[in-house]
Amino acid sequence: xxxxxxxxxxxxxxxxxxxxxxxxxxxxxxxxxxxxxxxxxxxxxxxxxxxxxxxxxxxxxxxxxxxxxxxxxxxxxxxxxxxxxxxxxxxxxxxxxxxxxxxxxxxxxxxxxxxxxxxxxxxxxxxxxxxxxxxxxxxxxxxxxxxxxxxxxxxxxxxxxxxxxxxxxxxxxxxxxxxxxxxxxxxxxxxxxxxxxxxxxxxxxxxxxxxxxxxxxxxxxxxxxxxxxxxxxxxxxxxxxxxxxxxxxxxxxxxxxxxxxxxxxxxxxxxxxxxxxxxxxxxxxxxxxxxxxxxxxxxx
Amino acid sequence: xxxxxxxxxxxxxxxxxxxxxxxxxxxxxxxxxxxxxxxxxxxxxxxxxxxxxxxxxxxxxxxxxxxxxxxxxxxxxxxxxxxxxxxxxxxxxxxxxxxxxxxxxxxxxxxxxxxxxxxxxxxxxxxxxxxxxxxxxxxxxxxxxxxxxxxxxxxxxxxxxxxxxxxxxxxxxxxxxxxxxxxxxxxxxxxxxxxxxxxxxxxxxxxxxxxxxxxxxxxxxxxxxxxxxxxxxxxxxxxxxxxxxxxxxxxxxxxxxxxxxxxxxxxxxxxxxxxxxxxxxxxxxxxxxxxxxxxxxxxxxxxxxxxxxxxxxxxxxxxxxxxxxxxxxxxxxxxxxxxxxxxxxxxxxxxxxxxxxxxxxxxxxxxxxxxxxxxxxxxxxxxxxxxxxxxxxxxxxxxxxxxxxxxxxxxxxxxxxxxxxxxxxxxxxxxxxxxxxxxxxxxxxxxxxxxxxxxxxxxxxxxxxxxxxxxxxxxxxxxxxxxxxxxxxxxxxxxxxxxxxxxxxxxxxxxxxxxxxxxxxxxxxxxxxxxxxxxxxxxxxxxxxxxxxxxxxxxxxxxxxxxxxxxxxxxxxxxxxxxxxxxxxxxxxxxxxxxxxxxxxxxxxxxxxxxxxxxxxxxxxxxxxxxxxxxxxxxxxxxxxxxxxxxxxxxxxxxxxxxxxx
Numbered sequence: 001x002x003x004x005x006x007x008x009x010x011x012x013x014x015x016x017x018x019x020x021x022x023x024x025x026x027x028x029x030x031x032x033x034x035x036x037x038x039x040x041x042x043x044x045x046x047x048x049x050x051x052x053x054x055x056x057x058x059x060x061x062x063x064x065x066x067x068x069x070x071x072x073x074x075x076x077x078x079x080x081x082x083x084x085x086x087x088x089x090x091x092x093x094x095x096x097x098x099x100x101x102x103x104x105x106x107x108x109x110x111x112x113x114x115x116x117x118x119x120x121x122x123x124x125x126x127x128x129x130x131x132x133x134x135x136x137x138x139x140x141x142x143x144x145x146x147x148x149x150x151x152x153x154x155x156x157x158x159x160x161x162x163x164x165x166x167x168x169x170x171x172x173x174x175x176x177x178x179x180x181x182x183x184x185x186x187x188x189x190x191x192x193x194x195x196x197x198x199x200x201x202x203x204x205x206x207x208x209x210x211x212x213x214x215x216x217x218x219x220x221x222x223x224x225x226x227x228x229x230x231x232x233x234x235x236x237x238x239x240x241x242x243x244x245x246x247x248x249x250x251x252x253x254x255x256x257x258x259x260x261x262x263x264x265x266x267x268x269x270x271x272x273x274x275x276x277x278x279x280x281x282x283x284x285x286x287x288x289x290x291x292x293x294x295x296x297x298x299x300x
Numbered sequence: 301x302x303x304x305x306x307x308x309x310x311x312x313x314x315x316x317x318x319x320x321x322x323x324x325x326x327x328x329x330x331x332x333x334x335x336x337x338x339x340x341x342x343x344x345x346x347x348x349x350x351x352x353x354x355x356x357x358x359x360x361x362x363x364x365x366x367x368x369x370x371x372x373x374x375x376x377x378x379x380x381x382x383x384x385x386x387x388x389x390x391x392x393x394x395x396x397x398x399x400x401x402x403x404x405x406x407x408x409x410x411x412x413x414x415x416x417x418x419x420x421x422x423x424x425x426x427x428x429x430x431x432x433x434x435x436x437x438x439x440x441x442x443x444x445x446x447x448x449x450x451x452x453x454x455x456x457x458x459x460x461x462x463x464x465x466x467x468x469x470x471x472x473x474x475x476x477x478x479x480x481x482x483x484x485x486x487x488x489x490x491x492x493x494x495x496x497x498x499x500x501x502x503x504x505x506x507x508x509x510x511x512x513x514x515x516x517x518x519x520x521x522x523x524x525x526x527x528x529x530x531x532x533x534x535x536x537x538x539x540x541x542x543x544x545x546x547x548x549x550x551x552x553x554x555x556x557x558x559x560x561x562x563x564x565x566x567x568x569x570x571x572x573x574x575x576x577x578x579x580x581x582x583x584x585x586x587x588x589x590x591x592x593x594x595x596x597x598x599x600x601x602x603x604x605x606x607x608x609x610x611x612x613x614x615x616x617x618x619x620x621x622x623x624x625x626x627x628x629x630x631x632x633x634x635x636x637x638x639x640x641x642x643x644x645x646x647x648x649x650x651x652x653x654x655x656x657x658x659x660x661x662x663x664x665x666x667x668x669x670x671x672x673x674x675x676x677x678x679x680x681x682x683x684x685x686x687x688x689x690x691x692x693x694x695x696x697x698x699x700x701x702x703x704x705x706x707x708x709x710x711x712x713x714x715x716x717x718x719x720x721x722x723x724x725x726x727x728x729x730x731x732x733x734x735x736x737x738x739x740x741x742x743x744x745x746x747x748x749x750x751x752x753x754x755x756x757x758x759x760x761x762x763x764x765x766x767x768x769x770x771x772x773x774x775x776x777x778x779x780x781x782x783x784x785x786x787x788x789x790x791x792x793x794x795x796x797x798x799x800x801x802x803x804x805x806x807x808x809x810x811x812x813x814x815x816x817x818x819x820x821x822x823x824x825x826x827x828x829x830x831x832x833x834x835x836x837x838x839x840x841x842x843x844x845x846x847x848x849x850x851x852x853x854x855x856x857x858x859x860x861x862x863x864x865x866x867x868x869x870x871x872x873x874x875x876x877x878x879x880x881x882x883x884x885x886x887x888x889x890x891x892x893x894x895x896x897x898x899x900x901x902x903x904x905x906x907x908x909x910x911x912x913x914x915x916x917x918x919x920x921x922x923x924x925x926x927x928x929x930x931x932x933x934x935x936x937x938x939x940x941x942x943x944x945x946x947x948x949x950x951x952x953x954x955x956x957x958x959x960x961x962x
Binding site for chain 2: 227
């Protein structure tokens with residue numbers, strides 16, 4: 001995979017890359033009920049061509065599904081059941097807090113590209129795609145989009161997202177969970193730097209009705225800080241100040257804390273049936289989408 | 301010895317520290333302008349800082365190397381400012397009297413003084429003391445040995461005092477402290493008020509000595525006496541502590557030399573003693589010396605031989621030197637040798653009493669005699685001369701003899717003597733009746749007859765001598781003794797039984813040799829004593845009469861010694877006193893002024909040769925300075941600056957430029 005195949009900076013997705021994404025689909029480890037007819041097997045019994053089971057006839061059942069051959073043999077009415085095919089809800093929560101507007105490559109751009117790619121894959125596979133921007137709450141969302149025709153709308157929405165406000169994962173997730181009761185695949189794209197703690201937010205969306213994928217995205221400058229001297233560090237989100245004198249022990253301690261933080265997040269997510277993925281913005285975007293997300297089972 | 305440094309300027313340094321260190325810290329924190337940087341979240345940074353602070357108290361200070369280096373540099377500079385010194389002794393007081401021992405024992409080169417003598421070490425310590433003089437303090441310097449001398453009066457001029465100390469010269473004299481103390485008391489202008497309790501302060505009196513003084517029992521001093529012992533207990537020294545030389549009364553040409561040695565070291569040694577005469581080795585003897593510091597029981601168990609005796613033949617003048625040759629571990633050289641001057645034979649006044657004797661007159665002329673005279677027997681009897689060293693009677697038996705002297709008889713016998721002759725005086729016989737006799741034997745080893753061949757001589761009709769047993773027969777013929785020597789009362793009789801005219805001897809070369817030997821022998825015998833030995837510091841007086849006799853009109857005498865050479869002006873009247881002969885060795889005068897032409901000065905002092913220093917102050921007066929006190933004072937401040945502060949400054953610069961962090 002080369003950088004040349006990745007989208008240009010000013011484009012979230014370039015046509016060549018979109019063509020490659022056409023071959024992918026959003027996968028869910030759960031059989032989730034959809035809302036409309038679609039291309040994905042549902043838990044419900046329906047009218048597809050695939051036989052599922054028999055059951056006794058009850059009054060009111062559609063007579064077209066009675067198995068007359070069995071009636072002839074057994075003189076009892078049995079109803080033939082078929083698997084239903086419905087659409088899949090794909091939720092993408094993208095963190096647009098100010099902390100994401102950092103690093104080189106920029107975290108916010110990176111997150112938007114991932115969100116756009118996931119949205120594109122969902123739309124072309126006739127899934128119900130909903131992209132939600134969050135900061136200190138839900139900032140904006142596309143609403144349910146379906147079909148290839150909505151790709152333009154989706155990309156337009158994502159590209160217009162601007163970093164704003166502080167992270168407040170708890171309120172955002174809570175509102176999301178209350179507003180979106182339809183089961184589906186939920187991809188949370190964030191750095192998960194929330195002073196209130198990611199646990200308070202993720203507990204609304206982990207387990208239960210969502211098949212959770214938590215993608216933590218950090219810039220190289222956060223992973224390997226290149227700081228020197230006596231510094232006054234200003235938090236981008238809340239303008240909180242931290243006075244530090246950079247020393248080797250401090251850097252070492254910072255890295256240890258970061259590692260512990262990420263491991264804690266991973267542990268929290270996986271224990272609740274979710275999937276955790278760590279991504280550095282130094283990893284080419286297409287590598288993340290085409291390789292890492294496939295390896296984690298989000299795309300197939 | 302403590303190497304812990306002492307601070308000369310502690311309070312100033314403490315004050316500077318109290319101001320400078322907080323100032324640095326304040327300035328450091330004030331100057332700390334933190335660069336502002338934006339980060340996505342301070343969450344992890346704050347947590348990291350908190351974690352470090354939990355695990356490391358003072359983390360804020362500890363983590364900044366630069367601040368620590370600056371603090372360390374400042375502390376080093378402050379330490380240098382406090383003027384730390386090592387080997388520091390308490391300083392001099394307001395009035396300080398410095399007494400420096402320059403006696404013989406202070407010439408000892410202790411092994412731990414690295415080639416310095418004790419006097420040089422004492423001078424060094426005294427100079428260190430002088431350097432500690434305060435602003436209003438004064439010090440004076442007195443050097444003492446047998447006497448005391450003010451080298452520098454009370455002064456606050458430190459360079460002048462140090463120069464005065466440097467000018468003190470070693471002597472080989474004994475050591476007496478009493479006069480030094482008296483001089484110190486007199487010169488320091490002790491105020492009687494000081495003696496009252498609580499009134500005034502007594503001066504400090506510093507004594508730099510090995511404590512080997514002869515008058516320890518008589519010492520008292522008004523002052524705070526501080527005794528700084530110089531020297532080591534482990535120093536060894538083999539010394540000649542006694543020496544004597546004398547002529548054998550029976551055999552005046554024989555000189556006997558006695559010497560006693562002492563070992564002041566810690567181990568028993570075998571020392572050879574060498575005897576030289578005028579620089580030529582004549583004999584060597586061995587001794588076995590046990591240390592003087594051993595107890596009586598230890599000394600009894602060991603076999604010791606601490607004295608030697610030499611016997612040598614000396615008919616001429618000479619300088620006899622006895623030297624101990626055990627130089628290894630010998631710290632004091634002044635007592636290794638002792639000299640004695642054996643005087644030359646006297647220049648004799650000789651009187652020949654004869655009717656006329658060509659051979660004897662000729663022989664007397666050939667001898668270098670002081671006052672040769674000749675008298676007829678009758679004239680002699682009339683004159684009754686008494687001031688001649690030797691009187692030769694030729695065929696004449698005198699009626700008068702001086703009460704003492706040397707008397708030589710040719711063809712005659714002494715009057716009223718145990719030596720009898722038949723006839724008493726040689727009587728010539730007619731030629732036909734003459735009977736010539738030869739020599740049967742003679743004493744070949746006697747100084748008079750040594751190297752002479754007398755066997756072929758003939759003597760006509762010698763007197764037949766009857767000699768007592770105490771007489772010494774030097775030559776014997778067939779008819780009896782031909783040559784006899786005997787000492788009677790105050791006289792020496794030398795009797796030849798023959799007439800020299802009536803013998804073949806005068807025509808032979810051995811006769812003038814015999815006459816010369818005879819005069820030498822009698823001259824030596826007339827001065828049995830060797831020259832006196834002088835103690836170091838003696839000032840021999842040359843009598844005016846001697847000066848007039850030897851060198852009339854002389855204006856100055858040059859004295860050449862082992863350490864110096866001086867011209868001594870001769871006073872117009874009175875005796876000439878030579879300057880103090882303060883070093884051991886041989887002194888000569890020019891022109892020669894016998895018996896002061898050669899003067900031997902020997903130490904021969906048990907107390908001075910004992911190089912074991914005394915621990916306590918002499919006479920128990922005063923305090924002993926702790927060992928190491930008064931040693932060289934080393935200022936450490938520039939070592940701190942050069943070896944620590946400058947490298948630290950470079951390190952700080954490097955850290956600053958490289959932004960190195962802990």
